[in-house]
Structure formats: structure tokens, C-alpha cells
Amino acid sequence: MISFLLRKLPSVAVVALISSAIAFILPRLAPGDPALAIAGSDATPEQLAAVREQMGLSKPLIQQYLDWMFGMFRGDFGQSFIMRRPVTTVIGSRLESTLELAFLAMLLMIAIGLVLGVLAGSPRSKWARVVLDIMTTLFLATPPFLTGLLLILFLGIFFPILPISGEVGFFENPWLALQFLILPALALALPQAAIVARLLQTAMNSARGEDYVDLAKAKGVSPGRITWRHVLRNSLGTAVVALGLRAGDLLAGAIVIEAIFARNGLGSLAVYSVQSRDYMVLQVLILGAVILAVFIQLFSEIILAALDPRIRLES
Amino acid sequence: MIETRQAPATQPLLRVEHLSTTFDMGNVSVRAVTDVSFDLYPGRVLGIVGESGSGKSVTARSVMRMLRSPGQVREGQVLLDGEDLLAIPEREMQAIRGKKIAMVFQDPQAALNPVMRVGDQIAEALLVHGTSAKEARKRAKALLAQVGIPDVERTIDQFPHEFSGGMRQRVVIAIALANNPTLLIADEPTTALDVTIQAQILRLLAQLRLELGISIIMITHDMGVVAELCDDLVVMYGGRVVEKGPVRDVFASPRHPYTAALLKAVPRLDAKGDEALIAIPGSPPVPLRLPSGCAFHPRCSHAIDKCFNDTPPLSSMGDRRESACWVAAAGGNVEPRPTDEFGRHRRQASGAAPTLRLDNVRTNVASSGGLFSKTPPVYAVDGISLEVFPGETLGLVGESGCGKSTLSRTIMGINDVSEGRIEVSGTDVTSMDLAARNLVAKTIQYVFQDPFASLNPRRTIGQSILEALEVVGVTGAEADNRVVALLIRVGLSEDYVSRYPYELSGGQRQRVGIARALAANPKILICDEPVSALDVSIQAQIISLLEELRDELGLGYLFIAHDLSVVRHISDRVAVMYLGRIVEVGTAEEVYGNPQHPYTVALLSSTPEPKPDQSTEHRVILTGDMPSPARPPSGCRFRTRCPIGPAFRSDREICNRQSPELAATASGQKAACHFAGEASLARG
Amino acid sequence: QEHGGILTISQVADAQPVALLALRAGNTPWIRNVFETLTRIDPATFQPQPVLAESWTLAEDGLSMTIALRSDVTFHSGRPMTAEDVKFSFETAALPESTSQVGFIAREFESMDVVDDHTLNIVFKRPLSNVFDFFEETYIVDRDTYDQREDGSQVIGTGPYTFAEWSPGASITLKRYEDYRVEDTAWFDEIEVAIIPDPTATIAALRSTRTQIATGLTPRDTLEFTRNPQFEVVETGGTMYPLGVNVGIAPLDNKLVRQAIAYAVDRERINDQVFLGTGTVTDLFWSPSAPGYTDELASHYSYDPEKAKGLIAEAGAEGATIPIVVPAIPSQRSIFEIVQNNLREVGLIPEAVVLDVADFDKRQVAGDLGAAFLLLHGQIGFSSPTLLSSLPSLREGNPSGFWNDDYVALREAMLAATTPEALGEATTALTEYMLDEAYSTVLVQAPGQIVVAAGLEGVETSVRGGLILAGAYEE
Amino acid sequence: MTDTAPPNRQKARLNPVLSRYLQAFVMPKGQIGLGLVILLTALALLAPVLFPGGYDMQTRDSLLPASWAHPFGTDELGRDIFVRSIYGLRTDLALAATAVPLSMIIGTFLGLSGALSPRLGSLVQRALDIIVGFPGLILAICVVLVVGAGWTALLVAIVIGGLPGFGRLARATFLSQQHREYVVAARTLGVSNWKIMVRHILPNAIDPIIVQGAVFVVAAVFTEAALSIVGLGLQPPEPSLGILLNVGMRYITMAPFYILGPTLILVLLALAFSLLADALNSTVNRK
Numbered sequence A: 001m002i003s004f005l006l007r008k009l010p011s012v013a014v015v016a017l018i019s020s021a022i023a024f025i026l027p028r029l030a031p032g033d034p035a036l037a038i039a040g041s042d043a044t045p046e047q048l049a050a051v052r053e054q055m056g057l058s059k060p061l062i063q064q065y066l067d068w069m070f071g072m073f074r075g076d077f078g079q080s081f082i083m084r085r086p087v088t089t090v091i092g093s094r095l096e097s098t099l100e101l102a103f104l105a106m107l108l109m110i111a112i113g114l115v116l117g118v119l120a121g122s123p124r125s126k127w128a129r130v131v132l133d134i135m136t137t138l139f140l141a142t143p144p145f146l147t148g149l150l151l152i153l154f155l156g157i158f159f160p161i162l163p164i165s166g167e168v169g170f171f172e173n174p175w176l177a178l179q180f181l182i183l184p185a186l187a188l189a190l191p192q193a194a195i196v197a198r199l200l201q202t203a204m205n206s207a208r209g210e211d212y213v214d215l216a217k218a219k220g221v222s223p224g225r226i227t228w229r230h231v232l233r234n235s236l237g238t239a240v241v242a243l244g245l246r247a248g249d250l251l252a253g254a255i256v257i258e259a260i261f262a263r264n265g266l267g268s269l270a271v272y273s274v275q276s277r278d279y280m281v282l283q284v285l286i287l288g289a290v291i292l293a294v295f296i297q298l299f300s301e302i303i304l305a306a307l308d309p310r311i312r313l314e315s
Numbered sequence B: 001m002i003e004t005r006q007a008p009a010t011q012p013l014l015r016v017e018h019l020s021t022t023f024d025m026g027n028v029s030v031r032a033v034t035d036v037s038f039d040l041y042p043g044r045v046l047g048i049v050g051e052s053g054s055g056k057s058v059t060a061r062s063v064m065r066m067l068r069s070p071g072q073v074r075e076g077q078v079l080l081d082g083e084d085l086l087a088i089p090e091r092e093m094q095a096i097r098g099k100k101i102a103m104v105f106q107d108p109q110a111a112l113n114p115v116m117r118v119g120d121q122i123a124e125a126l127l128v129h130g131t132s133a134k135e136a137r138k139r140a141k142a143l144l145a146q147v148g149i150p151d152v153e154r155t156i157d158q159f160p161h162e163f164s165g166g167m168r169q170r171v172v173i174a175i176a177l178a179n180n181p182t183l184l185i186a187d188e189p190t191t192a193l194d195v196t197i198q199a200q201i202l203r204l205l206a207q208l209r210l211e212l213g214i215s216i217i218m219i220t221h222d223m224g225v226v227a228e229l230c231d232d233l234v235v236m237y238g239g240r241v242v243e244k245g246p247v248r249d250v251f252a253s254p255r256h257p258y259t260a261a262l263l264k265a266v267p268r269l270d271a272k273g274d275e276a277l278i279a280i281p282g283s284p285p286v287p288l289r290l291p292s293g294c295a296f297h298p299r300c301s302h303a304i305d306k307c308f309n310d311t312p313p314l315s316s317m318g319d320r321r322e323s324a325c326w327v328a329a330a331g332g333n334v335e336p337r338p339t340d341e342f343g344r345h346r347r348q349a350s351g352a353a354p355t356l357r358l359d360n361v362r363t364n365v366a367s368s369g370g371l372f373s374k375t376p377p378v379y380a381v382d383g384i385s386l387e388v389f390p391g392e393t394l395g396l397v398g399e400s401g402c403g404k405s406t407l408s409r410t411i412m413g414i415n416d417v418s419e420g421r422i423e424v425s426g427t428d429v430t431s432m433d434l435a436a437r438n439l440v441a442k443t444i445q446y447v448f449q450d451p452f453a454s455l456n457p458r459r460t461i462g463q464s465i466l467e468a469l470e471v472v473g474v475t476g477a478e479a480d481n482r483v484v485a486l487l488i489r490v491g492l493s494e495d496y497v498s499r500y501p502y503e504l505s506g507g508q509r510q511r512v513g514i515a516r517a518l519a520a521n522p523k524i525l526i527c528d529e530p531v532s533a534l535d536v537s538i539q540a541q542i543i544s545l546l547e548e549l550r551d552e553l554g555l556g557y558l559f560i561a562h563d564l565s566v567v568r569h570i571s572d573r574v575a576v577m578y579l580g581r582i583v584e585v586g587t588a589e590e591v592y593g594n595p596q597h598p599y600t601v602a603l604l605s606s607t608p609e610p611k612p613d614q615s616t617e618h619r620v621i622l623t624g625d626m627p628s629p630a631r632p633p634s635g636c637r638f639r640t641r642c643p644i645g646p647a648f649r650s651d652r653e654i655c656n657r658q659s660p661e662l663a664a665t666a667s668g669q670k671a672a673c674h675f676a677g678e679a680s681l682a683r684g
Numbered sequence C: 001q002e003h004g005g006i007l008t009i010s011q012v013a014d015a016q017p018v019a020l021l022a023l024r025a026g027n028t029p030w031i032r033n034v035f036e037t038l039t040r041i042d043p044a045t046f047q048p049q050p051v052l053a054e055s056w057t058l059a060e061d062g063l064s065m066t067i068a069l070r071s072d073v074t075f076h077s078g079r080p081m082t083a084e085d086v087k088f089s090f091e092t093a094a095l096p097e098s099t100s101q102v103g104f105i106a107r108e109f110e111s112m113d114v115v116d117d118h119t120l121n122i123v124f125k126r127p128l129s130n131v132f133d134f135f136e137e138t139y140i141v142d143r144d145t146y147d148q149r150e151d152g153s154q155v156i157g158t159g160p161y162t163f164a165e166w167s168p169g170a171s172i173t174l175k176r177y178e179d180y181r182v183e184d185t186a187w188f189d190e191i192e193v194a195i196i197p198d199p200t201a202t203i204a205a206l207r208s209t210r211t212q213i214a215t216g217l218t219p220r221d222t223l224e225f226t227r228n229p230q231f232e233v234v235e236t237g238g239t240m241y242p243l244g245v246n247v248g249i250a251p252l253d254n255k256l257v258r259q260a261i262a263y264a265v266d267r268e269r270i271n272d273q274v275f276l277g278t279g280t281v282t283d284l285f286w287s288p289s290a291p292g293y294t295d296e297l298a299s300h301y302s303y304d305p306e307k308a309k310g311l312i313a314e315a316g317a318e319g320a321t322i323p324i325v326v327p328a329i330p331s332q333r334s335i336f337e338i339v340q341n342n343l344r345e346v347g348l349i350p351e352a353v354v355l356d357v358a359d360f361d362k363r364q365v366a367g368d369l370g371a372a373f374l375l376l377h378g379q380i381g382f383s384s385p386t387l388l389s390s391l392p393s394l395r396e397g398n399p400s401g402f403w404n405d406d407y408v409a410l411r412e413a414m415l416a417a418t419t420p421e422a423l424g425e426a427t428t429a430l431t432e433y434m435l436d437e438a439y440s441t442v443l444v445q446a447p448g449q450i451v452v453a454a455g456l457e458g459v460e461t462s463v464r465g466g467l468i469l470a471g472a473y474e475e
Numbered sequence D: 001m002t003d004t005a006p007p008n009r010q011k012a013r014l015n016p017v018l019s020r021y022l023q024a025f026v027m028p029k030g031q032i033g034l035g036l037v038i039l040l041t042a043l044a045l046l047a048p049v050l051f052p053g054g055y056d057m058q059t060r061d062s063l064l065p066a067s068w069a070h071p072f073g074t075d076e077l078g079r080d081i082f083v084r085s086i087y088g089l090r091t092d093l094a095l096a097a098t099a100v101p102l103s104m105i106i107g108t109f110l111g112l113s114g115a116l117s118p119r120l121g122s123l124v125q126r127a128l129d130i131i132v133g134f135p136g137l138i139l140a141i142c143v144v145l146v147v148g149a150g151w152t153a154l155l156v157a158i159v160i161g162g163l164p165g166f167g168r169l170a171r172a173t174f175l176s177q178q179h180r181e182y183v184v185a186a187r188t189l190g191v192s193n194w195k196i197m198v199r200h201i202l203p204n205a206i207d208p209i210i211v212q213g214a215v216f217v218v219a220a221v222f223t224e225a226a227l228s229i230v231g232l233g234l235q236p237p238e239p240s241l242g243i244l245l246n247v248g249m250r251y252i253t254m255a256p257f258y259i260l261g262p263t264l265i266l267v268l269l270a271l272a273f274s275l276l277a278d279a280l281n282s283t284v285n286r287k
């Protein structure tokens, strides 16, 4: 595994380098700059110029980029223009919120996805099939933000059961925190869970047609055991890959969900950084997301290899 | 032939009566099996033969009650020791499966669960029938040893993918034997295996039958296998039993035109090579559109009026023989009439220059690796020299994975030549630059193995052939005419132009593949296993077509196959390949008549022949599998399995050290062996 | 009265300790509890009241002022505050990088002399009627630590509460300053400022009593609290929403078209539908209490589409396309939609150019917003002379490109006025001129709204909407 | 069964692909999906005829709850939300109808580029991988900022956002087809790379691409809505479903029905295209 990771290192580095350049340049192409957030909209042109000078924004772009890159090798990810603290601190302070959300969403996605998938992938009565099918289709069709809005409307406003916006740190008050988390996590998880369920169902159905299932049946193995030991076990690979891909989507979906449910996570930080042109924060966020996506991919390859002995990471 | 062919016991172990199975697909109902009856007596081996789609597997699955949906048994009884398996509840059936009746499937690659350890899969068969986990593991070890898996302590915890095909099939057999079943149903257990491995498995089955007294139903389409292993025979056609009887008698005097034709359609190893194959015309029926009357009548050269309308019943033809044929019932002759045949003229190498010449060619198939990693080379073709002369057929045989396809792909320029030199019509084309590519494409064309995969399913037959013409610059109306001409040349009619591949049968598609290859007027066709995906009867048609074309157009062939009989039939010269090298090459008579290399000997003697009562005792059966080309053995590549090599004769360590050169032998051909000529065929 | 407990308030924007001397939404709710000013304008009387200054005397000629400071003031660092600190704070505010809106006033100071530790003498270049606006908005900062304010690690003032902690985007914690000079004040041990950008979340927090004071809400959000006895809605400070046009771009270079546009807009409907009637319908920039503000002037451009049509016809500008730049802010979008509807009624073709806020701000600063634009200025509470120079719509380099001798003369007259009467006259004169030129007219002035939970007493606000919690206590 | 002629071969031969797609509408899923798509498209197309007053009829009746006169109620400026929703649908469908085919064509071509040159193919793949790595909307937001909020920006953002999806599918087809015997056969015949791509690989890529296209319609509308929610969507007064949601969200406690209507339309739209994609998918996968 170590050698597998080592072998992947160069291509990860290339991806990281290119994305760093894009992450650096793309936000800077947009009109406006972070000095405005400091100077305020009422500022006079002289005031703005003075602030720009003070922030080091008048340096050439390439030098800013190199400063940033070399800084990162020294572990210095730069300073937020707006918050005037190390980017790592800024991101660190928002990390908890997003991690809590992503973690719960991931749990829900795995639980709902696997349950729905296994139910749909097992022989069942026609009606159960239709109901399951409608459920997954509905979940699948409704993107997270719509699910979020509907959840807000029904569970927050028409039947005010759960809080609809804001958040509480989990370690401050776990119970309250959970109440704030449930709706956004559910909104994020449902569509993804439906995708996982669909893929699992397809994988199980095709696994069911494999010869080894026939052999198991010929051995006298009961249908239940066939489903668990043979069919599901062979379909989990697909599910894991799906989960890996979806995990990336979960984080992506967090941006809108955080906006809708007014959570102060990385997603809202990203949006805020875009709006205030806090390039330093934004470029680290983008770079982090790209690298995270790459690692999730690697991680699911590793899990896949653990699940399926035919796949070897070395070769 | 094993000496247990005593008269059957009085009570059949398994009696199948009037079994009919259908598949209901929406508005149509496919009758896959109709009114099938047979008996299996304890300790005997019953063979079921028939072409693809004749209902063999469905019959077996009906017995096991393991039909794939929407299959359903409509009628009939399956009596095991007098108990009707079709009538008992599923739970009880579960207890019988794997306990009393066990089944072995065709494809050893797919039959084992890839993510479960081999030992666990064997143990599961015991666990579900009530054995304790500890006991089950102990028995699993014993079973693995029994089916001949080496180093059980280690291998028991391996995964299926770490096993070779032959070993996997052994594991499947071990699973089947786990609970000492009284009945073993083997559905084409060796079809996917090489002859050398097939011989190992057949020997294992014969031994088991002898030692454990298991009754076996052996499903196969290979008459050779039947002759070798079975006592009784059931021949199926179009979902019905058309003939039944003891193997010896059926082979000696078939009582159904289909059986008779089938026996004649198979090329023989011992044939002199100048008689034509008698192909069965047409193609096997599709169950959805079974012909009326006798399903065989459209292909039967003896058909009388009655055959068109009335289905002949299975009627007794004397001593335990039954046949379903109006002609035979009336006492008529059922031997196939020779169709318009082609005299086989063996060619000797004329003085002409070879059209294709390979000189010490090596091909590296290792993937190039990533940007930053280097992979060690894997030479699937490792120093091959050969020549194909105009109008000559060079046969190339060898086990699966020995590099036959890689060789042909190298010639076509799909794989790059790592070393050596390829000449086409005297011009060096090794570089495969544009000019060389054009020359190759003009001179050599390729006929693919899988007729289903080599035609684009989304393009019509006409479009596929037009494309080939377009490349050589034929366009417009001329091209259209050429397409029709080509189709007619390969025995298809004009109206195939606008059909899609899915509307064609396998044989028809292979004809299209040949037509496409002929578009460029090549001098040589490389045929990579052109018939191995086809049914026996169709196989004969394609071989005849190829022979016809050769004689008419003066084509040369590089004919690749692993079926030795087919190669013998069509080839002027034969090359035997092992692990990337040619180990023996000579005329067909020389190589088959007096093989000099022990590998050739082993291949020949492993090939089952459709002749019952042939002694199998002196067979040379190779042990183990072919090593991987990534790690070839030192010295002689064959030494690890060689029956006359250092594995058996410790004094022969020259084989470990020195790789033998391909050198002329006393009997004429060339062989690459330090002890050429020592091993010999012990034919009965 | 007892000390103790935690007060939680919410604000919408994040704190910006880097811009202590400028007016920022993210600082307004808490800054007056950490920092103090020399004087504070009483929202009721508009008269300056002493805070850090004990007293002040303006010279007869109005060209210098002597300020006596309190002697018992200490910074949170423990150091006593002296006149040097005041001088430092004023000088810093005058620098452009402080981005202070009132810094331009300090640039009118000829000199500042520290007479002794507690006396400061300021000499003006000319009489400064709005010097108390400067005092009102300029916090006295600790000159030793001012450079370390940016990341919130050293935000040192003299107020009753200390700036203890800041988690960007999440919260600010204020702690009681134990050595505050006044004993019976700062009743809470701690003030927690939660940063909640989303109004729905703010409301939810308020309802669930997680917070006791909510700031930064819009009238739409506070509507339900106005009818709820559990809460009190306090109006303070606020924002004005002008519609400006560039007098250099045809057809807006025609005064008639500009006037037509001003007549065409249905200000009442904007107030009703966008601000739910909480705003003040006016076409003036001045506060209604300012000298020279009259209802007649304020309703000069009351909704009159017929008149507008007539003017447009007269100018021959029917069917002219008017691109209107709008920042991507919800309320501005709604205002735009009404304006658009109104302008269409009178035969013009308005087109939206929605700009992201950063982009919009940049162009506003540069005074380059195109033909027409909807602006917003959160400066309600300043005196008229201050507004004249601090509002981007009115100052030199305004995006309307409106700057001529008449205008400059009228402005100078207003800036030079030293008595309320004189100021009133000058204001009226300027206002009439501005209305006639119609290069930028206010649509609505909307107050800022603060919701305070019942049971919380002693909450005060500054004229500009700052929260003053020194005397706040829980009942 | 045996005596009837083989099923209308002429038709099947003329266009087997099309007839296979038509099969999708035999199953209830496909029928419901197609029905909804037709209904929604018809509503969108006919909006100017059905509601000649347009979407900007401002009145003083702000935020009325749902009634017969206003099925979804009225908005803050007294406009009928139902009418605005339909016009919004029109906007969104028009956007999708432009962006989806564009993204589809470009993405497919990029994915297949490996057929022209393996090096180019893997390069393109890397590039697409990087796009995928961009956190959710950030790429779209950056595009909007660079191009300037509005129709063009949305179009570009949606097209770019779709590229990796289509590209991956096309590339997967390319990778699986590349070694197929009929592709190898064409290559040994000497057919040019370009022709191999267009004739042999592209047709096989079309099925999954079309299914993905139906799915991506939903994603396109979603991108519009999400950008609008963040405040960078289309410009007023032209309504889009996203803008309606964006504004409606601000009234969610005061007038919850405000967003209910547009949400409903969006759910229907998403459902319609998902069902369609589903039905197509299952016919396409049926061998």
C-alpha cells in the first residue's frame, strides 16, 4: 500500500500544481479585490489605493504566486486578507461545522443507501419493488437544495419540529447540535444515498446472474445466505466506489446547503471569500478540495482492494 | 475407456420423464426442452450431447430446480430414488442440492466467488448441510488433496484468482464432492479448458467414478469426450431427445441422421487429411422458431414428406436404443450423403519466395506503465521465426496463452515488434511506418476469433464491408457491386447487405468477417481461431469455405487454433507453439504422424477422439499449467512439465541450463528438444 | 442591580478590527462597548455630551478648540489614557488607510497640541461645524497596540468591556473591564456576540432565547417582533437608498429626463413593499431633524407618472434605454424591479446590470457606475455638512459626474455655516439646486432595526446605530 | 409464433437506435416522465399565450397566500407567483436547452479525443479531473464573476460543469471500445483514427450520453438555482426558478407558500427528466 501511494505521488503532485495555478489565477480574474472589503464601499479612491498598498496587492502576480507556493512548503499557507490571520486558522475555525455536517451526512448516506440498495437488490414482492423504486427515483431526482427547502418547509415551518437554520457546536451541546444538523445532513444525504442505492441495486442484480451464485445455490445454500455472503459481498466494491465519488459530491453540496441552513462552515467561508475576494483563503480552499478529491479517490481504491482480492494495488 | 461398463442395475438412480421446460417472455413462450426422458443407473456416466441451444443446460437445471427466471417446468417428473424432485417444497430441495445431487458448471473462471477464500467456499458446502466449522475445514483440506491440488495447507486460504483455470475447475469438483453426493451433474466442465487440462479433469472424473461410485451426467458437445468417458448417450436437438443408447452402439451405428452427421462433421486426428469434411448445412434451430415436424428436417439430407409435418416420437430401435426419426424407424439409411465436396490437395512448399517471413520476432506485451514507473518486459512472443508461402496453409497450435494471438497481432502491426524482423513479400515492414502498414494491409488480412465481437453491432453488414473497400480506394457503385460479390463469394445472399449483425447467426457472421477480410484482395489471411466459437456443424461449413477460397484465390493462411484435429485437417504445415516459442514445425503428416517434441506428443495424446473403446492408459498427460510469460523457466521452457525432462529424470539437467534450438530431426520436421523423438505416441 | 451573567447579541457581518476607525456593520454592535469617544451626540437632542472629554471650549473665531480630558481613564492594558492617545487617534483617522468616513474632517485640522496629559488644543483651518461628527465616530485607541489590532489579538480601548476573543465568522467575546472608571455599570460578566449572517437563523436564535439582542435585521425580518410583547424593536441609524444618474451620458445629460425619472418612481410603493412601511419616504439625503429639511422639499418628487411622461416627451427621450447598475443585494434588486416597472410606465427602457458586490463597490469607489445606478449609504445619523463630503453620491468624484461651480459654491456656503439658522438657509438653497438638477435623489431612508428581548433594560444606541450596553442589565 | 413473419424488419433496420429509444416510452416510468416533460415544456412554450400580461405585473397586493386567482400566491411586489414560476420554468428550460447539448457535444468530443491520440486523451482526462475537484459551485461562481452575472455566464458555467460528466462517460466508452475486436478490425483494415472515432466509438457512446443528458438537464437547472440562491444567478426582472427561490427564501417564515410553488415546479421538472433518463437507461442497457 505504501508503495502504491508512493507511485501515485507524482501524479497527485502534478494535479496539485495545476490546480494551485488555477486556484490562484481564477479568482483574481474577477473584478474587484480584497482591499475593498477592508476599505469599505464608502471609501474614496485615495483610501482604497492606500489600503491596497498596505496589503501587498500591488506586487506582481507571479511574485504573489511564488510567495504563496514557497510559503506552503514552509507550512505557511498565507494570511487571510480580510481576517488578518493565518489561512489555516481561519479554515480550522470553520472546519468543525462542515466536518460535523459531512460526517452525519455520510453516515446517513451510507445507512440509507445501503439499506435501500440491499432491499431493492433482493427478491421482493412487486409492490415492495414499486414502493422502493418510487422512493429512490424521488430522492434521486431532487437535488440537495430542493430537499433542503422541502425539509425546511415541512419539518421546520408547517410542522415546526426541528430548527431550520443556524448551528451549535457539537461539543458545546451535542443534543442541540444534532437537532440543527439533522435537516441539512438529511438534505445532503438523500440524493446521494439514492445514487448509492441505485448502483448497489444494479450491482446486486448483475451479481445475482453470476455463475458463482448458481454454484452456491447448487451447494444448497439458502437464499438469505446467498444474498449476504455472495451477492452483497461482491457488490460492495461498486458501492464503495460510489460512496467514494459521492463523498466528494457531499462536500460540494455543502456549499448550497450551508447557505440554505445558515451554517458557518467551509462552504459559506468559500462563498464569503469569493464575495470579499479573500484570494488567500479561497485558493487554499480550492486546492484543498481538489487534493481531497484525489485522496478520496485513492482511499476508495485502497478499500476496493481490501474488499476484492483480485485487485492489487501494486500492479 | 474405463473398465466399468457392466450391465446397468435394475433400478435407475435418476429417472427423468417427459420433462418440458418453457421460458415465458411476455407474449411468447420459448420451449427450450420438450418431452425429455432418460434414466441414469447407479455408477454409470450418462452423456448428453447436442449443439448450442439444444437444451442441455436447461435440462440439467430443471433437474436441479435451478432454472433462471422466467424458466418453468411445464410437465414431467424428475425421480431421484423414486422421489419426485419437482414436487417437494423448495426447503427440502435445498437440502438435496449439494448433498445428494451436485453440479459442476462450465466456466471455472466465473463459478467461484472471487472474494471468498477457496477453502471457505468448499467448507460452505458442508456448513449449510450441518457440518461443524472445524470439521468442514478439515474435510475441505482432504477434498483439495483428493482432487489433486498441491500444497493444500497454503492454497486453501488463497483466493480463486490465484488459481489457474484447471485448478479452479478442480475446486469446483471438490465442492461438488463435499457431501459425497450420489449424483454429479457436470455441465460442460472442460469446454473452457485447454486439451492438456481437459485431459487432467477427465482423468479425475473417471477416477472419482471408479473410486466413489458416483453417477455422473456429463453434458458436452464434444464427441471425443463422450467416447472417452460415457457409458450411455443422449443426443438432443431443438430441445428434444433425438437418439439414446449405449455409447459404443451409437458411435458404431447412429440411428438418427443428426447423430450420424455430427460424427462426420468432426475432423479426425488420424485422418489422412485429403477427405473433405461433411458439413451439416444450415444452422441449429432457434427455440422460438422451431421448424415444424422433425426439427432437423431442414438440414437433413434424408428428409421425407412426413418429416415436414409430423414430429417423430422416440421409439425403440432394439437393444436399449431409441431414436426419433421417421426414416430410421422405417429402416432407412441415415448416414449423411456427401455434399458437393472439395478435393483436398496438400501442397508442398513451391520454390516461390515466402509471402510472409518472420525472423526471430519478439513482442513485449507489458503495459508501458505510468509516467514515472517502468515495468519489466513480458515477451509473449519470444523469438519466433516462420514463413508462409503463397497458397500454403501454416497451422499454428498451442495452449491458451502461449502467444498465438500476440503473434498474429504483431504481424498486423497492432502490437509493436520489440526485436527481430518481419518481411512481407520480401519487404521489411518491421518499422510499421505508413508505407509498411499499407503494404501489410494490402497483403495480409485478419479473420477474428469471435464473430460476435468483430462486427460493429451498429453498422450494417454492407457498411462494414464498404469500410474495408473504402480503405483500399474502392468507392461508389463499384464498391456496392463488390460488396454483393463478396457476400455471394462467402455464401451469403445479396439481401444481407442491409442487415445488422444481430440478425445473423454465428456462422453467418464469420462469413461476413471473411468477406471483409477479402475486400482488399489479400494474399494471406491470418485466421485467429476462426471456428472455435462455433458449433461443430457450423465449424465444418466455415472450414470448407476457407478451403474453397484457398483453392480458388490461391490464398495463403496462417491458421491459428488450439483444436489439433481442425489444424491437421486444413494445414499443409504445422507449427507447435509453447510459451512464446515454436517447439516443433513440419508438414502435417510429419508432426501428427511422428511427433518429435514431448509437448506435441502430450497435446496429441490429450485430445480425446470420438472413438469409444480406445485405451487411455498410455496417455501422456501433462501435469500442472503453463508458466507465465512474465517469468519463463530457465533453459528449456517446457522442462517444468516435460514428461521426459528433469522433473521426472533428474539426470537431465541440461534442460535446466540450455535452451534447445529448433533443429532438423531424423523424421524430417524441426523440433526444439534436447531429446527429440524420445517421447512417442502410444496410440491404441 | 447585580453583576454577573452573559448577554448574547447577534450581528450579521463579521467583525473588522482592522478598520476600527471606519464605520463598519461588523463593528457597530460591539465597538462602543470596547471603545469610547470624546463626545457622544444625544440621539434625542442632537447635542454632544461629554464622554472622555470633560469639557471643551471653542474659540470665538471658531478656528480652535481646547479639550479637557478626563484624568481617570485607563486603557484595558492598564495604561492611563492621555492627550497623546487622543492626538494619535485623530491623526490616524486622518490617514487614508484608516478609511474613516469622517477622516476628511481631521484633515481640516491645522494642528493638534498636547498642552498637558489631559488637555488637547486643536487648531482648524476653517470653522468646522461638524467636528462633533468626527468626535462621535473616532474612537480613542491605544497607540501602543494599534498595530496589532488586525487579527483581533490586541483590540484595546477604554470602554466598559474588553475585546477578549474573536473567532472570525463565528463569534466575538467581550469581558467586563474590571477597572472601568464607573462602578455601577457593565453589569454582565461577558457579552457574547454571535455572528449569524442569515436573518432566518438570527430570528430563530432570538425566538429560542439563545440571543437577547439581534442587530442587522431588515424590516421584513423584524415585522413579527413589532407585534410581539416579548420583544421591543428599536430603530436607530439606518440606510438611505438613492437613485443616481450620470449627467454626462445621453439622454441623462438632459435635466428634463433626470427630473422625469425622479417623478416616475413610486417611492411610497418601495417603502411599502420593500421596507414594509418602516422607512421614510423622502427625496432628500438629510435627516428629517436637520436644519433646512422641509416636508415640501422632501416630497418634491412625489410619484407623478403623467408629469414624467410629459417631461420625457419634452426632452424627446421616449424609448431611451437606460442601463441601471444594481449590486447583487436582495433589497436593491427589489427596488430595481419597482423602479424598472415605473420607468417602463413612462416610456423608458430600463435594463439591469447586476454586479457582484465587490465589483460594484470597486466601481462606486472609482465613481464609475455607468448611466444610472442604485446605491445605498449606511450613513444616516451624520449631520448634513458631514454627509455632503462623506456620501459617495454627493462628494467630489461622485459617480454622477456632477461637479460644477454652482454646486461647489452652494456646498461651500453650507460647510461654512456656523449657526443652525445659517446652516438651514444654506441647506435649503443647496437642496433646491440639487432637486432641480436631479442627478441623484433619495428614494427611501430606512432605519436600522434592533430587536431587544423584553426584560433587558438600559440598552442605548448612538445616533449612527451603535449599541451601547454599558448600562444594560437583565431584570 | 412460427408462422408470422419476423417483426417488421424494415422499420427496425431503418433505425434500430431510434426504435430502441422509443421502447423507453412503453414502460410506465417513461410514459410518466415523457408526459411531465411535454406538459412542462408546453407550459413554458405557451407562457406568453397563456399569460399575456407577462411576468412583471406589479400590484399593491403583496404576499397574498394561495387562492384561486393566484394558485401560488403573490410575491413581495404583488405579482402572481404561478405566472412567474411558469416564466421561470421557461427561462430555465431555455437555458438547459442551450447549455446541455453544448456541454454534451464538447464533453463527448473531449472524452473521445483519446481515439485520435492516446496522449491527448489522457491529458484531457487529467484536465477534466481537475474540474471535478473544484468544490461544488466555486467553479461556477468564479466563472460568473469573470464573465459577469447573466445568461452567458450561466451558460458557460453550466457547460463547463457538465464537461467532466460527459467526458468521463465518453472516455469510458472509448476505453472499453478501444480494444473491441471490431475496432481492432477497423484498425487492421487501415481505417483512419478519425473515422474509427466517429463510426465505431461514438455510436456506442451515444446511449449513456443521452441518458446523462437527461440527467444533466436537472443539474443545469440546479446550477442556475444554486447560483441564484448564492445571489449570482440571472438578472431581474426576468424570473427564473432560482431567483424565485432566492427571494422566496427571504420570506420563508412570513410567507412559506412563496417558495412552495417554485419548489414544486422544480421537483416536477427534476422528476420528469429523471424518470425519462431512467426509462431510457433501462432500455439502453437491455441487450
Ligand SMILES: Nc1ncnc2c1ncn2[C@@H]1O[C@H](COP(=O)(O)OP(=O)(O)OP(=O)(O)O)[C@@H](O)[C@H]1O
Residues within 6 Å of the ligand: B023, B030, B031, B032, B050, B051, B052, B053, B054, B055, B056, B057, B058, B059, B068, B069, B070, B071, B221, B286, B287, B288
Ligand atoms: N434465461 C433464459 N431466458 C430465456 N430463454 C432461455 C434462458 N435460458 C435458456 N433459454 C433458452 O433455452 C434454449 C436452450 O438453452 P440451453 O442453455 O439449455 O442450451 P445448451 O444446450 O446448454 O447450449 P450451450 O451448448 O450453448 O450451453 C436456448 O436456446 C434459449 O433460447
Ligand SMILES: Nc1ncnc2c1ncn2[C@@H]1O[C@H](COP(=O)(O)OP(=O)(O)OP(=O)(O)O)[C@@H](O)[C@H]1O
Residues within 6 Å of the ligand: B365, B366, B367, B378, B380, B398, B399, B400, B401, B402, B403, B404, B405, B406, B407, B562, B628, B629
Ligand atoms: N496487454 C497484455 N499485458 C500483459 N500480458 C499480456 C497482454 N496481452 C497478452 N498478454 C499475455 O501474453 C500471453 C499470450 O497471450 P495471447 O493472447 O497471445 O495467447 P493465445 O495463445 O492467443 O491464447 P488464447 O488461446 O487464449 O487466445 C498470455 O499469457 C497473456 O497473459
Ligand SMILES: [Mg+2]
Residues within 6 Å of the ligand: B056, B057, B058, B187
Ligand atoms: Mg449450456
Ligand SMILES: [Mg+2]
Residues within 6 Å of the ligand: B404, B405, B406, B528
Ligand atoms: Mg488468442
